[in-house]
Amino acid sequence: MQAAEKLFVERGYGAVTVKDIAKEAGIHHASLYHHIPDGKAALFVEVATRNMKRHHEGIQQAIAGADTLREQLQGIASWLLSEAPVDVVRFSKSDLPAIAQATDQATADKIASLMHESTLLPMTHVLHMAQAKGEIDHPHLGNMAGAVFSAIEGLHSIPDQYLVSSRQAMANQIIDVFIKGMQAD
Template sequence: MASGTRSKNPLGRPRRPAAGDGGTDTRATILDRAEELLAGRGYAGMSMDDVARAAGVTKGTLYHHFPEGKDALIVAVGDRSLRRHGEGLAAAISSAGDARAGLEAVARWVLTNSGGPERLLRDSGRFLPPEQAENMRRGFMTRMYGPVRELLEGGVAQGELPPHDAEFVAWAFLGLLAEFAELQHLLARPRLAEQIVSLMLNGIGAE
């Protein structure tokens, strides 16, 4: 094999370097495993030893990428998660034709991409230093809460939605989606996103 050429797996895709080999994917692998552990255990239930084992790296490699320790790793996971979910929500909203369709697109995105930053946001206020917790909160407000509130307010302005408290409804909607995202394996419904939006807009008498 020529020097510098990456081997391919049976599907023809380039293989990623092993997590501990110093390749450019090592940091991403660490973040992936840390995000999975955080989603399952929360901040208090995850240690740097856990992350190193899950990522297949030494503690030295882990601290090479995150020399400031666990809090720095959590912040990096949160920043990446907020960026990914923010981009996903923006694309979902932009593809919708009206406010209701936009809310359904947001719901589908959150349900499909469970393990979002909501739990990280809750834990950051309890465990991270105040400045880092505030940065996490601002990221959530900008990338997730803000677009949903703007969607709701735009729906009222266009006459698509009845007047309402957009601040409260945006929080309630995102909170409801976060809970359903964690529990949806118990509720197999092909139109869950649409049903959640219908419940929010039309009440318990909705189909």
């Protein structure tokens, strides 16, 4: 019944009502409270946690299923583009402050940490492994991991009708530019 995940992740905490969720699930909104006795904020926390763990899993599998940096990043892009956008800006500036107020700061901090561990750390790890193998040579891999991540996620914002090629093809172009730009002269 956690199709709440879709709505929360796509539109954010404040922009989704419990009625929206109930409607998506095909039940009356009062019935939802049987499943979420602790209310909307608790549901968001649960759903955000699930979502981040799924992302961690998906990204890890994408990494494990490829050998070269290019293939690994393409696999991560494939995963990210198959999921609802991970809007880190909205998350840190809008969702988490609201959750911190509805519950407490520690809960919000925990989700923020989980997000970082689930998305940026694996990306950074991939770059470090590639650097150890000599595929790239760059002094700021953490920054580059964030940049690649943001660039790929940004593709979600392009409406379908404006797409000239697939988002995956565009992601691959971006990845190629990053890899080439991160190589030693």
